[in-house]
Amino acid sequence: xxxxxxxxxxxxxxxxxxxxxxxxxxxxxxxxxxxxxxxxxxxxxxxxxxxxxxxxxxxxxxxxxxxxxxxxxxxxxxxxxxxxxxxxxxxxxxxxxxxxxxxxxxxxxxxxxxxxxxxxxxxxxxxxxxxxxxxxxxxxxxxxxxxxxxxxxxxxxxxxxxxxxxxxxxxxxxxxxxxxxxxxxxxxxxxxxxxxxxxxxxxx
Amino acid sequence: xxxxxxxxxxxxxxxxxxxxxxxxxxxxxxxxxxxxxxxxxxxxxxxxxxxxxxxxxxxxxxxxxxxxxxxxxxxxxxxxxxxxxxxxxxxxxxxxxxxxxxxxxxxxxxxxxxxxxxxxxxxxxxxxxxxxxxxxxxxxxxxxxxxxxxxxxxxxxxxxxxxxxxxxxxxxxxxxxxxxxxxxxxxxxxxxxxxxxxxxxxxx
DNA sequence: TGTACATCAGTGAACGCGCGTTCACTGATGTAC
DNA sequence: TGTACATCAGTGAACGCGCGTTCACTGATGTAC
Numbered sequence: 001x002x003x004x005x006x007x008x009x010x011x012x013x014x015x016x017x018x019x020x021x022x023x024x025x026x027x028x029x030x031x032x033x034x035x036x037x038x039x040x041x042x043x044x045x046x047x048x049x050x051x052x053x054x055x056x057x058x059x060x061x062x063x064x065x066x067x068x069x070x071x072x073x074x075x076x077x078x079x080x081x082x083x084x085x086x087x088x089x090x091x092x093x094x095x096x097x098x099x100x101x102x103x104x105x106x107x108x109x110x111x112x113x114x115x116x117x118x119x120x121x122x123x124x125x126x127x128x129x130x131x132x133x134x135x136x137x138x139x140x141x142x143x144x145x146x147x148x149x150x151x152x153x154x155x156x157x158x159x160x161x162x163x164x165x166x167x168x169x170x171x172x173x174x175x176x177x178x179x180x181x182x183x184x185x186x187x188x189x190x191x192x193x194x195x196x197x198x199x200x201x202x203x204x
Numbered sequence: 205x206x207x208x209x210x211x212x213x214x215x216x217x218x219x220x221x222x223x224x225x226x227x228x229x230x231x232x233x234x235x236x237x238x239x240x241x242x243x244x245x246x247x248x249x250x251x252x253x254x255x256x257x258x259x260x261x262x263x264x265x266x267x268x269x270x271x272x273x274x275x276x277x278x279x280x281x282x283x284x285x286x287x288x289x290x291x292x293x294x295x296x297x298x299x300x301x302x303x304x305x306x307x308x309x310x311x312x313x314x315x316x317x318x319x320x321x322x323x324x325x326x327x328x329x330x331x332x333x334x335x336x337x338x339x340x341x342x343x344x345x346x347x348x349x350x351x352x353x354x355x356x357x358x359x360x361x362x363x364x365x366x367x368x369x370x371x372x373x374x375x376x377x378x379x380x381x382x383x384x385x386x387x388x389x390x391x392x393x394x395x396x397x398x399x400x401x402x403x404x405x406x407x408x
Numbered sequence: 409t410g411t412a413c414a415t416c417a418g419t420g421a422a423c424g425c426g427c428g429t430t431c432a433c434t435g436a437t438g439t440a441c
Numbered sequence: 442t443g444t445a446c447a448t449c450a451g452t453g454a455a456c457g458c459g460c461g462t463t464c465a466c467t468g469a470t471g472t473a474c
Contacts, residue, residue, distance in 0.1 A: 044450095047451085047454095051449080
């Protein structure tokens with residue numbers, strides 16, 4: 001059988017559907033993600049996905065899981081090419097965060113749109129994969145916040161602050177977004193983060 | 205004509221459609237917003253809206269404009285019942301921001317979903333109303349940031365920082381959201397904001 | 409004050425579209441013997 | 442090694458659904474005279 005002949009079995013349709021869904025979104029926005037389009041892009045009839053996903057919601061969660069995997073990779077990549085200084089590492093995490101949100105904006109929107117996170121109708125394995133991958137990307141941010149002091153009387157506050165700050169910045173000032181600041185130029189995120197004047201924990 | 209008889213003319217269908225759309229979303233999520241459902245809720249045939257809106261996109265923008273009006277009101281309300289101390293005022297703005305995002309979550313999501321902000325197919329008057337109202341709510345936040353110093357070499361940084369912070373916090377930790385922090389308790393936003401240690405501009 | 413008429417703002421039927429899902433089917437694969 | 446058979450993973454047709462939009466229409470309103 002040559003490559004030109006189309007086999008009855010796809011090989012790894014599940015994987016192909018996830019990738020197709022991501023590509024579809026990146027080309028035409030979040031709303032372009034439908035079962036039928038994913039199937040078409042994977043070169044398969046639109047009834048085929050039913051053998052791999054319980055329904056469109058299930059495919060969405062699988063895509064979100066994959067997204068978080070990419071997300072963690074993007075963040076880790078910035079960290080590894082940055083010296084192990086705490087502030088530099090934290091800047092690197094945020095840089096990875098913003099680069100991902102910018103390059104994969106529709107996927108990013110999907111991942112953080114809570115209305116998609118309806119675990120009830122999902123295969124437990126798919127739900128577990130999603131939660132694990134989301135935990136992985138968050139873990140990198142948490143780890144980078146570890147060396148810094150929290151605000152008085154506020155456990156976790158550095159994580160919460162940095163996550164909120166970088167997430168809000170990504171949502172509001174993403175280059176691709178049509179929502180620009182209604183005022184003046186937007187300072188680079190590095191200056192914004194430096195403005196927090198985070199302090200290293202004593203003894204580190 | 206008694207109130208029980210249905211008049212041929214609605215009275216103010218445009219207004220009724222905007223309100224119907226907001227109510228629909230608040231009850232059933234952003235995806236529940238359709239022309240046909242809005243018309244039905246306003247007690248009118250589904251062809252009637254065409255006399256008031258160019259299309260569904262136009263209605264969406266009108267709803268977003270109305271949302272920003274409510275948003276500004278919610279923020280202003282918190283400000284007026286708070287003493288004129290700069291930090292207290294800034295906390296009040298954020299309080300209003302978070303209360304609105306929590307109480308009107310689907311509307312809030314719609315308002316800040318940039319993929320809806322496609323001004324090209326919209327009646328100029330509707331687009332202008334949206335921009336003006338969005339500017340109004342942003343103006344309150346900007347005003348409350350005015351007394352504080354910016355980070356060195358970063359004009360606007362206080363606005364950008366506070367807006368990103370409160371917006372990200374609203375997106376990530378909104379009570380109604382199923383996206384809870386994957387770690388520990390979430391400190392109150394007031395503590396997070398206080399942790400920024402913003403400084404009043406000298407001479408104020 | 410009354411009448412003719414233009415305009416406005418509804419109705420209801422119909423259109424085509426893309427969607428998710430179901431179903432009987434069939435070709436390909438893998439396994440037992 | 443060969444054969445029978447169960448299981449897997451596709452196909453293609455069909456289903457009903459809700460959607461936005463269009464259209465001829467009609468009742469209500471407002472205005473000119």
